[in-house]
Amino acid sequence: MSETIGTVPASAAQPAPTLPRALSLRRYLLLGILLPVGLFVVINTWSLYRQAQIAATTAYDRTLLASAKSISEQLDVEGYDDDARLSARVPYSALEAFEADNQSRIYYKVSNLAGELVSGYSALPRWQGRIPDKPAYAALVDFYDDTYLGEPVRVAALLQPVTGTGGRAMAVIQVAETLELRHTLARQMLIDTLWRQALLVGVIALVVVVVVQRATRPVRKLSAELQARPEGDLTPIDAPEAPRELLPLVDATNAVMNRLEHLLAHQKRFVRDASHQLRTPLAVLKTQVQSALRGDVEPRQALEEINETVDRATELANQMLALAKVEQLRQQQDSGVLDLDEAVRAVALDLSPLIAGKDIDFTIETTPAPVVAHQWMLQELARNLLHNAIKHTPDGASLAVRVVADTRTVALTVGDSGPGIASELAARLFQPFSAGDVRNGSGLGLAICREIAEALGGSISLENRIERGRTGGLDATVRLPLARDPGHNPD
Amino acid sequence: MKLLLVEDNPTMQTTLQRSLSRRGMEVAVCGDGRLALDKWPAFQPDVVVLDLTLPGLDGLQVLQRARGKGWATPVLILTARGTVGDRIIGLNTGADDYLSKPFDLDELEARVRALARRAGVRAPSGDDPGASVSLGNLRHDRHSGAIYCRDAVLDLAPRELALLQALMARPGHAVSKEHLFEQVFPGAEDVQYEAIEVVAYRLRKKLAHSGAMLVTLRGLGYLLKVAT
Numbered sequence: 001m002s003e004t005i006g007t008v009p010a011s012a013a014q015p016a017p018t019l020p021r022a023l024s025l026r027r028y029l030l031l032g033i034l035l036p037v038g039l040f041v042v043i044n045t046w047s048l049y050r051q052a053q054i055a056a057t058t059a060y061d062r063t064l065l066a067s068a069k070s071i072s073e074q075l076d077v078e079g080y081d082d083d084a085r086l087s088a089r090v091p092y093s094a095l096e097a098f099e100a101d102n103q104s105r106i107y108y109k110v111s112n113l114a115g116e117l118v119s120g121y122s123a124l125p126r127w128q129g130r131i132p133d134k135p136a137y138a139a140l141v142d143f144y145d146d147t148y149l150g151e152p153v154r155v156a157a158l159l160q161p162v163t164g165t166g167g168r169a170m171a172v173i174q175v176a177e178t179l180e181l182r183h184t185l186a187r188q189m190l191i192d193t194l195w196r197q198a199l200l201v202g203v204i205a206l207v208v209v210v211v212v213q214r215a216t217r218p219v220r221k222l223s224a225e226l227q228a229r230p231e232g233d234l235t236p237i238d239a240p241e242a243p244r245e246l247l248p249l250v251d252a253t254n255a256v257m258n259r260l261e262h263l264l265a266h267q268k269r270f271v272r273d274a275s276h277q278l279r280t281p282l283a284v285l286k287t288q289v290q291s292a293l294r295g296d297v298e299p300r301q302a303l304e305e306i307n308e309t310v311d312r313a314t315e316l317a318n319q320m321l322a323l324a325k326v327e328q329l330r331q332q333q334d335s336g337v338l339d340l341d342e343a344v345r346a347v348a349l350d351l352s353p354l355i356a357g358k359d360i361d362f363t364i365e366t367t368p369a370p371v372v373a374h375q376w377m378l379q380e381l382a383r384n385l386l387h388n389a390i391k392h393t394p395d396g397a398s399l400a401v402r403v404v405a406d407t408r409t410v411a412l413t414v415g416d417s418g419p420g421i422a423s424e425l426a427a428r429l430f431q432p433f434s435a436g437d438v439r440n441g442s443g444l445g446l447a448i449c450r451e452i453a454e455a456l457g458g459s460i461s462l463e464n465r466i467e468r469g470r471t472g473g474l475d476a477t478v479r480l481p482l483a484r485d486p487g488h489n490p491d
Numbered sequence: 492m493k494l495l496l497v498e499d500n501p502t503m504q505t506t507l508q509r510s511l512s513r514r515g516m517e518v519a520v521c522g523d524g525r526l527a528l529d530k531w532p533a534f535q536p537d538v539v540v541l542d543l544t545l546p547g548l549d550g551l552q553v554l555q556r557a558r559g560k561g562w563a564t565p566v567l568i569l570t571a572r573g574t575v576g577d578r579i580i581g582l583n584t585g586a587d588d589y590l591s592k593p594f595d596l597d598e599l600e601a602r603v604r605a606l607a608r609r610a611g612v613r614a615p616s617g618d619d620p621g622a623s624v625s626l627g628n629l630r631h632d633r634h635s636g637a638i639y640c641r642d643a644v645l646d647l648a649p650r651e652l653a654l655l656q657a658l659m660a661r662p663g664h665a666v667s668k669e670h671l672f673e674q675v676f677p678g679a680e681d682v683q684y685e686a687i688e689v690v691a692y693r694l695r696k697k698l699a700h701s702g703a704m705l706v707t708l709r710g711l712g713y714l715l716k717v718a719t
Contacts, residue, residue: 314593345667348711352665356706356716364710 025219029212030205037204041197052189057154060182061143064156068141068175071108072160075118077167084169086112086162088119104181107148109174113159118171124148127157127172151178218242222250234261273433274320277443281313319444322380323432326448330455335374337483340410341366341403343378344386348401351386359396366403369410370483373456381452384445385414385476392418392474409458409479417473420464429462453478492607493517495536497527497553498569499545507540510596511603524548528556536564538606540599541586543570551584558585565606569594624659627702627717631659640701650675651694654687658705658715665706665714 076087088110109120111127129142140159145152153176162171222239236254239246288309292302329335348355348364355362371378386401393399397417404411421429430450433443446460453460458480464471494511498504499522508518519534521527524547531539539557543550554566565587587609588602624631630639638645638655647655657666657674668687675690676682691713695705704718 310593345711348708349665349667352708352711352714353663353716355708356663356665356714359719362708362711364708366710 026212026216029215030208033208034201034205038201041201045193045197048193049186049190052193053186056182056185056189060154060177061156064143064154064175064177065141065158067106067108068156068158068173069160071110071173071175072158072162072171075110075160075162075164075171075173077162077164077169077171079167080169084112084167086110086118086169086171104178107153107176109176111172111174113170113172115172120174121148124155124174124176127155127174129157146176148176148178153178154182215243218246222246232264234258234264270432277316277433278313281309281316284309285313316444319448322448323444323451326377326380326451326455329374329377330451332374335372335377337370338373338375338378340369340371340373340378340382340412340480343375344382344401344403344412347379347382347386351383351390354387354390355399358390358393360390360393361396361398362400363398364401366401367405369403369405369412369480371410371456371480372483373480377452377456381449381478382412384449385412385478388445388476389414389416389418389474392416394418405482408482410482411477411479413475413477415465415473415475420471420474421462423464426462430460449476449478453480457481492538492604493534493536494519494603495527495531495534495539495564496520497524497539497545497550498522498542500542507599511600514600516603522546524550524553527553531557531562531564537610538603539564539566540603541566541568543568554584554586565610567599567602567606569599624662626659626662626715627704629659629698629701629703629715631656645697645701647697648693650690651697654690654694654713655698655715658713662715665708665712667712669712671712 071088074089076089078085078087107121107124109122109124110118112118115126125146125148127142129144139161142157142159144155144157146155147153155174155176158173158175160171160173162169218239218241222237222242226237234257236257237250239250242250285306288302288306291297292299292306297305344366345364348362389399393416399417400413400415402411402413402415404413429446432447446462450460458478460476460478463475463477465473465475467473492515494516496504496507496511496518498507498520501522504520504522508520511518519530519536521530522545524545526547527541527545528548541550541554545553548556550568550570554568557564557566566585567588567590568586569590569592571592587606590599590602623633628641629645630642631637632639636656638647638652638659645655653675654671657671660666668684672679672684672687675687691705691707698705702718703715706714706716708714
């Protein structure tokens, strides 16, 4: 028996089984903040870089255009339109300004609209753009990327009307520049941007780490304190410096500990009472045996008395096991729908020798009463109630069992014709080993009944039955919720 | 009849061996699970009484291994653990019966004999306790079905006899009226439940001097007890 009773409180004290590691709040915050920030920084870097590139391109394009213009100012023309002959006097110095840094090389080409070379590098690919027919234009400029001598170049093409003393014509001036300078600039800008963004990310990460660390410190402190507690210390957590968000957790924990403490106290009291109760029949036994050994009584009589004492001790042990088992079954939740009336009848048949032994005038009336319960619980409930009633019914008196159901609940009433109970005792009788019950039985029967009734979502009450102005007996009534028949219930 | 008793508590072992031997059984004892597995095939018992909490191997393990080796000897499990779970495990592992401690010695003997009977072990002739049941001056011969009162066959109508036979099957215990109805009016469909009361009324009168008494538990059934 010690096995079963021992495991119940022990399991409550054991640490919870290790669960798969829960997400760390710190990691969650770090990832939650740094990942989006990082993503944003990458996008931002890219877009900054693009913008800078465009700005640089525009600036460099303007200088290309400037040199194209300065070339155009060095052009002469003779004749008009198709017959015009362009000539150039381009000083290479016009281009020197660009080549100052020696990084990019500049190429130029002047041609007429038909593409005939006037001056410059003939191999520079011809401008492919189309001249708009309308509206009339003064000068047109076009920037584009091209390849020259296998190298990528940026080209400014200027369509410049040239008027000279003896003529007027359109000249196409192309100035091409290799991209080294632009690339260098872009790279520098990229590196600059990256540095700044990296610094930003670094600062954010540092701040987040520090803040998260500080914010979670109360949690860690609290856990450390709880870990360091001696076993069995269930005093409430006192954490005045805990942040407001932690207070519900602290309160809930305190509530659980409070309940645990009550439960523990209850268990301790039960164990103390139980040991005391178990010692009583042992003491009686000892006396009976010694008395028999001294020859005070006939051996046969002594043995019969001893047998009775053993039966009482056995009953007590069984009842204590039953009480532990109610708790065990309550947590298992593997109950089905059973008929209370059938359980009561089965128990009555079982106890029939006791009923007949006292010549009790027995009556049972039942209606079908399906309830959600564990088979053992229903039988134990009925057995204890009936056993009590039989015990308290005088020889030849009446005992009535009724199972009455309404739409929602069923009431099992076991009415004996004993002396009834004093009203101030009624509540105390449900406590284990309560004074009123001990001399006659284990003192656990009603406690078991109440545990079972409550486990099944019901209640139990004791009431003196008044017949013709005086107590006719005690009615013990258990009310249980009826099982809902799914076929009859639209919801 | 040969009985192997596997029980580690020395007092319990001695007492049981003494009592069961006095009742005509050949009892071998063993207080350890591993030794039990050696003794079982050597002794060739008709029934094994097995305690669950044992040193060496526990009772369920002993049972499991024995069944694994194909030993079909009926086993009655004896234990202080009275929980439903143990009971189911015990019966699933191949136990034939189950008795929780503390138990009644007569009950143990009756169950062991029942197991032996089921396994086909013949009791010494004339000594079969299951052959007849007595109550008051009544005796029910289970082989012939006849019921005697002081060695004279009781004069009963067939329905009264059926009722009395059903009640004598468990003397002192109530039998539900539904069960009695099936025994007294087998296959009847147009007979009302109350008809059983008429039969009971007549039977009660005929039992007047039999030393037995028919008791009514209203709404539940009837039982037979020694008249006071």
